[in-house]
Amino acid sequence: MNPDVVKQFGGKLLNIYTGAVLTKLIEIGFQVGLFEGSRAGPATTDELADRLGLKERYVREWLGAMATSGIYSYDPASKRYSLPQEHAALLTGNSAQNLSPMSRMxxxxxxxxxxxxxxxxxxxxxxxxxxxxxxxxxxxxxxxxxxxxxxxxxxxxxxxxxxxxxxxxxxxxxxxxxxxxxxxxxxxxxxxxxxxxxxxxxxxxxxxxxxxxxxxxxxxxxxxxxxxxxxxxxxxxxxxxxxxxxxxxxxxxxxxxxxxxxxxxxxxxxxxxxxxxxxxxxxxxxxxxxxxxxxxxxxxxxxxxxxxxxxxxxxxxxxxxxxxxxxxxxxxxxxxxxxxxxxxxxxxx
Ligand SMILES: C[S@@+](CC[C@H](N)C(=O)[O-])C[C@H]1O[C@@H](n2cnc3c(N)ncnc32)[C@H](O)[C@@H]1O
The missing domain is CATH 3.40.50.150 (Vaccinia Virus protein VP39)
Structure with missing residues (x-):
């Protein structure tokens, strides 16, 4: 058994399980409008929650996963989270490029x-x-x-x-x-x-x-x-x-x-x-x-x-x-x- 291959496969499994969890979180973002709401620009957890009438504590935890997975970016100085427009292109809007409905399925x-x-x-x-x-x-x-x-x-x-x-x-x-x-x-x-x-x-x-x-x-x-x-x-x-x-x-x-x-x-x-x-x-x-x-x-x-x-x-x-x-x-x-x-x-x- 090659320990390097075991380690590599462990990394692959981590990505697989992370993807499974993020798929659920993407559905939440799609259902409650977090992606659409983020198009208005960078926001703190309070600002984004207020924008959408959501509970800040839930939005904060969700953004934690979004920022650490690279779906959102985070600016520690302003404490604001942003959805890059290239990512918004695939998660928002009415075009065929919007892949967020796939998460719900x-x-x-x-x-x-x-x-x-x-x-x-x-x-x-x-x-x-x-x-x-x-x-x-x-x-x-x-x-x-x-x-x-x-x-x-x-x-x-x-x-x-x-x-x-x-x-x-x-x-x-x-x-x-x-x-x-x-x-x-x-x-x-x-x-x-x-x-x-x-x-x-x-x-x-x-x-x-x-x-x-x-x-x-x-x-x-x-x-x-x-x-x-x-x-x-x-x-x-x-x-x-x-x-x-x-x-x-x-x-x-x-x-x-x-x-x-x-x-x-x-x-x-x-x-x-x-x-x-x-x-x-x-x-x-x-x-x-x-x-x-x-x-x-x-x-x-x-x-x-x-x-x-x-x-x-x-x-x-x-x-x-x-x-x-x-x-x-x-x-x-x-x-x-x-x-x-x-x-x-x-x-x-
Ligand atoms: C994967 S969906 C595709 C639906 C639609 N063409 C679309 O692109 O959104 C397959 C559809 O085939 C329908 N279907 C399955 N078996 C059928 C049958 N024997 N007669 C009629 N419709 C059937 C299902 O109810 C379902 O709506």
């Missing part, structure tokens, strides 16, 4: 640990319903920002000819649409096209409908539908699935169903996580441990809970290509997206 998954641990011995899974309504809110917090900033130009815009077809007017279906923001954004952008969103989650569909109404959209509708078996009629010129295939009970049936529901010349757009199906090719990928973990804590057990295939978030490009082929898609290409952890499968008949 990770922490929420952690609340299911006793059930997950039991699954290792007993099998089975954790049903989707156990994660709601927090999951619905977390997904919305993360993806709404992504859709607002990147959907039109970064996802739709890079698929050859798709923007023109949407401008002219086509029928679009989003499977596993969650709170529907993607369809609502596209419905506003392309008024000649019609947009339909399906999801099994009633809370998510209610929110999607409410938002469409708020936005005054007449070309976006949402239904509670299990997408495992879509009718082939009517057909759609564009079917999208944003992060919604790998956690299905029967992803193979969903893909076959999508293929049947696609009009001739139509496009199936599947946004997934950019991994290889071979673990050895993911070892150097910095996103891999997190997404294997997210898969284990949510995407895989929700599928296994209903006797599903439990494909997992890291099913990878090779498996996805094979399954798209088996579903009847003759032509599949894989495009990069503005988010390095995602890729986009563009499939046609």
């Amino acid at each position: 990770i922490n929420h998954f952690g609340t299911h640990l006793p059930k997950l641990t039991a699954c290792f011995r007993q099998g089975g899974g954790i049903p989707y319903s156990a994660y709601r309504p927090v999951f619905t809110q977390c997904m919305d917090d993360m993806w709404r920002r992504i859709f607002d900033q990147l959907l039109v130009s970064g996802f739709i815009g890079v698929v050859d000819g798709l923007t023109d077809r949407l401008r002219q007017g086509i029928r679009v279906l989003d499977i596993g649409c969650g709170t529907g923001h993607a369809m609502n954004v596209l419905a506003r952008e392309y008024p000649k096209s019609t947009f339909l969103g399906y999801d099994i989650a009633e809370d998510a569909i209610a929110r999607a409908r409410a938002e469409a109404k708020e936005m005054g959209l007449t070309n976006a509708t949402f239904e509670v539908v299990d997408v495992t078996d879509l009718p082939g009629d009517p057909t759609f010129q564009l079917i999208t699935a944003f992060d919604a295939i790998h956690d299905q009970k029967a992803p193979d049936s969903v893909l076959r169903s999508a293929q049947r529901a696609l009009a001739p010349g139509g496009t199936f757009l599947m946004i997934e996580f950019k991994f290889s199906s071979r673990i050895e090719e993911n070892v150097a990928n910095p996103f891999a441990p997190m997404y294997y973990g997210i898969s284990l804590m949510h995407c895989m057990p929700v599928s296994l809970a209903v006797g599903g295939q439990g494909l997992g978030t890291v099913w990878g490009e090779q498996t996805a290509r094979r399954m798209l082929g088996e579903a009847g898609f003759g032509n599949v290409s894989v495009l990069d997206t503005p988010r390095p952890q995602n890729c986009m499968f563009v499939a046609t008949h």
Whole structure:
């Protein structure tokens, strides 16, 4: 045994546990507005607490962790803490760069640990319903920002000819649409096209409908539908699935169903996580441990809970290509997206 390696690994474990604790504290900062409140400039613990109507003692302890971890800087002369603007860029605001909503999702998954641990011995899974309504809110917090900033130009815009077809007017279906923001954004952008969103989650569909109404959209509708078996009629010129295939009970049936529901010349757009199906090719990928973990804590057990295939978030490009082929898609290409952890499968008949 090499004592230097033991020491090194001890350091790595310290970072891992520190990251776990800070993830919880980032969620607190996100929930009570500490990051947003810090944008107004450097503040003492009293000043920041006053700014936000919070209890100073709690804010002080939180800032202790923020300053010693390097998320905030601290000036001993003025006793003021500041959130550098480069850090604020990733923890505040409505842009897709704001990563603080991710902390809530990770922490929420952690609340299911006793059930997950039991699954290792007993099998089975954790049903989707156990994660709601927090999951619905977390997904919305993360993806709404992504859709607002990147959907039109970064996802739709890079698929050859798709923007023109949407401008002219086509029928679009989003499977596993969650709170529907993607369809609502596209419905506003392309008024000649019609947009339909399906999801099994009633809370998510209610929110999607409410938002469409708020936005005054007449070309976006949402239904509670299990997408495992879509009718082939009517057909759609564009079917999208944003992060919604790998956690299905029967992803193979969903893909076959999508293929049947696609009009001739139509496009199936599947946004997934950019991994290889071979673990050895993911070892150097910095996103891999997190997404294997997210898969284990949510995407895989929700599928296994209903006797599903439990494909997992890291099913990878090779498996996805094979399954798209088996579903009847003759032509599949894989495009990069503005988010390095995602890729986009563009499939046609
Ligand atoms: C990871 S979420 C993605 C939600 C949304 N596309 C987004 O990007 O925010 C996956 C969604 O698929 C839905 N879903 C899972 N199985 C489904 C099924 N069989 N039929 C319809 N929706 C399903 C879930 O309820 C959930 O909203």
